[in-house]
Amino acid sequence: MALTEPATRRDEPAKPVAPARRSLVSRLSIGHVVMILAGLVAILLNLAFLRSIGEVNEVVVAAIDLPAGIELEAEHFAVAEIGDAGSLSAALVPAAAEAGLYGSILARPIGGGEPIRRSDLRPAGTTSNQREFSIELDAAQAAGGRLAAGDVVDVIATINAESFYVASTIDVVSITSDNSTLEVGDDLIIVLNVDDRQALEIASAQAAGSIAVVRSTGATPPATGPRDTAP
Numbered sequence: 001m002a003l004t005e006p007a008t009r010r011d012e013p014a015k016p017v018a019p020a021r022r023s024l025v026s027r028l029s030i031g032h033v034v035m036i037l038a039g040l041v042a043i044l045l046n047l048a049f050l051r052s053i054g055e056v057n058e059v060v061v062a063a064i065d066l067p068a069g070i071e072l073e074a075e076h077f078a079v080a081e082i083g084d085a086g087s088l089s090a091a092l093v094p095a096a097a098e099a100g101l102y103g104s105i106l107a108r109p110i111g112g113g114e115p116i117r118r119s120d121l122r123p124a125g126t127t128s129n130q131r132e133f134s135i136e137l138d139a140a141q142a143a144g145g146r147l148a149a150g151d152v153v154d155v156i157a158t159i160n161a162e163s164f165y166v167a168s169t170i171d172v173v174s175i176t177s178d179n180s181t182l183e184v185g186d187d188l189i190i191v192l193n194v195d196d197r198q199a200l201e202i203a204s205a206q207a208a209g210s211i212a213v214v215r216s217t218g219a220t221p222p223a224t225g226p227r228d229t230a231p
Helices: 030-052 086-091 095-101 196-208
Strands: 057-062 077-082 131-138 152-159 162-177 187-194 210-215
Touching: 057 095, 077 095, 131 196, 131 210, 152 196, 162 196, 187 196, 196 210
Parallel strands: none
Antiparallel strands: 057 077, 131 187, 152 162, 152 210, 162 187
């Protein structure tokens, strides 16, 4: 009996042999390692830069435009992030202290988004009794025009060669001028937050002589009384 070879099907392709899987470490090239290290270095540099410019602080700001004399409630406040404010940080109210402001009286008008300063507040239950009083001065008589809303000023009167303070520690509500760039000789309209006595004293001094405004933000209130300015 003759032996014959078994029949094979030519249309049946040979099954491919799956290649052996390489480990993750063996698949990383030098280029991949360099890119990963570069990314880590960039992250560390960013962290160092953020620390160098100071941490971000959350402070209390006005949620809307607030008028002077209003009793403050939760709806009047919002929180905003600011960078390092330096010496001004102590004057601002941190977000964590917001609840302690409820019931306080606002001493001056504040625009929406403007930070709340501790000096803007009066104790709860007090009455504002403040009035807005405007004066017109040359920029040279008002700190060279370098005033802004929120500054604190003193008013000096000069009458018959005598100079004296007629009002001190007054909040500036606003300052306007016809020119966008203030120069000596420009007229300024300065609105001050005063009580009834201060308004009368400033008006009387203005009628009897001349007045000037001294920027005194952060300064100790001056002594009052006439001072001889004659040579």
